[in-house]
Amino acid sequence: MIVAKRVVLAYSGGLDTSVAVRWMTEEMKVEVIALAADVGQGGDWSAIEERARAAGAVEAVVADLRDEYANDFVAPALKANAKYEGKYPLISSLSRPIIARHLVAAAREFGADAIAHGCTGKGNDQVRFEVSSRALAPDLEVIAPVRGWNLTREQSIDLAQQWGIPITVTKASPYSIDQNLWGRTIECGVLEDPWEQPPEEVYELTTPTATEPRDTVIRFRQGLPVAIDGHEMPLHELIVEVTRVVGAYGWGRIDMVENRRVGIKSREIYECPGALALLMAHADLEDLTLERDLAHEKARLEPRYAELVYDGLWFSPLKAALDAFVAESQQFVTGEVRLRCELPGRCIVSGRRSHVGLYDYGLATYEAADRFRHQDAEGFVRLWGLGVETWAARQSRRER
Ligand code: ARG
Numbered sequence: 001m002i003v004a005k006r007v008v009l010a011y012s013g014g015l016d017t018s019v020a021v022r023w024m025t026e027e028m029k030v031e032v033i034a035l036a037a038d039v040g041q042g043g044d045w046s047a048i049e050e051r052a053r054a055a056g057a058v059e060a061v062v063a064d065l066r067d068e069y070a071n072d073f074v075a076p077a078l079k080a081n082a083k084y085e086g087k088y089p090l091i092s093s094l095s096r097p098i099i100a101r102h103l104v105a106a107a108r109e110f111g112a113d114a115i116a117h118g119c120t121g122k123g124n125d126q127v128r129f130e131v132s133s134r135a136l137a138p139d140l141e142v143i144a145p146v147r148g149w150n151l152t153r154e155q156s157i158d159l160a161q162q163w164g165i166p167i168t169v170t171k172a173s174p175y176s177i178d179q180n181l182w183g184r185t186i187e188c189g190v191l192e193d194p195w196e197q198p199p200e201e202v203y204e205l206t207t208p209t210a211t212e213p214r215d216t217v218i219r220f221r222q223g224l225p226v227a228i229d230g231h232e233m234p235l236h237e238l239i240v241e242v243t244r245v246v247g248a249y250g251w252g253r254i255d256m257v258e259n260r261r262v263g264i265k266s267r268e269i270y271e272c273p274g275a276l277a278l279l280m281a282h283a284d285l286e287d288l289t290l291e292r293d294l295a296h297e298k299a300r301l302e303p304r305y306a307e308l309v310y311d312g313l314w315f316s317p318l319k320a321a322l323d324a325f326v327a328e329s330q331q332f333v334t335g336e337v338r339l340r341c342e343l344p345g346r347c348i349v350s351g352r353r354s355h356v357g358l359y360d361y362g363l364a365t366y367e368a369a370d371r372f373r374h375q376d377a378e379g380f381v382r383l384w385g386l387g388v389e390t391w392a393a394r395q396s397r398r399e400r
Pocket residue numbers: 090091092093123124125176177178185187268
């Protein structure tokens with residue numbers, strides 16, 4: 001039984017959430033406050049605000065969360081080299097908890113007793129919104145109108161027209177898109193056949209436009225990128241810049257079948273040149289700067305970290321504990337990584353350096369500058385293999 005009187009809705013400006021504003025107002029007799037979160041997806045924010053009011057929202061708020069999203073959500077995931085199932089850099093998974101945080105804050109500010117989202121029942125995003133909201137504000141109700149209303153797209157368009165909601169449904173794109181600073185996700189249409197090759201038209205961030213090869217140097221400080229080609233900038237701007245630079249080479253696409261939390265396998269297309277380039281550069285710098293045992297243990301924890309985030313457990317005790325581990329590990333992940341971009345669709349690490357790197361030329365070289373104590377190796381190797389040697393000797397005795 002829904003008893004809420006005022007609801008803060010995560011408002012995207014699209015068809016579903018616009019219809020949801022009016023639908024909740026009419027059907028549930030609640031006041032709707034529309035919160036539109038700018039996490040770097042781009043859009044005409046004043047038009048979105050206007051549309052929310054036209055749909056019947058009593059308040060419409062646009063929150064510029066780009067800086068906070070980059071620093072509080074993308075940054076920890078980058079430090080953790082977080083990729084779900086080894087591939088997906090958690091684009092949508094990272095944005096839902098920050099939106100939930102702001103839904104809760106708005107609910108407090110406007111005296112609302114519920115939050116709402118426009119997710120369907122088949123996806124991960126409902127899980128992320130709801131688990132995050134319960135973690136932050138167990139007293140708030142969660143309403144998911146789209147999950148319950150069973151409207152086809154055509155019916156939603158009709159309702160929007162009937163209610164005078166200004167939705168420009170241009171040649172109804174067959175794709176379902178989600179986008180933020182960290183990348184772009186594309187689902188539905190022909191992509192639902194995992195054998196079908198994605199048409200070039202689905203891509204926006206990875207259209208090859210470059211003509212010449214390019215080297216780009218990313219500087220990291222304590223695990224986070226701080227400058228590109230010597231220009232320091234805030235993290236959210238740097239991500240946009242790397243996305244632009246690397247995406248121009250047509251690099252940064254992922255085509256995968258993934259396991260959703262709700263038990264469905266789905267075919268997903270991602271384009272996230274900035275995320276993939278920064279994750280690659282970061283992991284490479286760790287190879288240079290992390291001590292061996294720390295590197296190996298961190299690598300064991302990284303898939304777990306990605307799973308927690310994917311599964312909607314951003315605000316959870318295990319995730320917090322892993323964050324502490326990861327943060328400690330990044331103390332000396334400082335230095336530079338050079339990326340080489342070439343056509344068609346190539347981006348690789350072509351060099352790395354750090355004044356706190358653990359690569360020691362004197363130890364590694366085969367040249368005259370060699371400082372490695374060769375004589376130590378003999379005893380070390382003998383003891384290292386002693387157990388196996390003893391075992392092997394017994395085996396051969398038994399054979400006789
Ligand atoms: N499969 C991805 C994930 O679960 C992308 C989800 C995209 N969300 C959307 N509402 N289109 O994170």
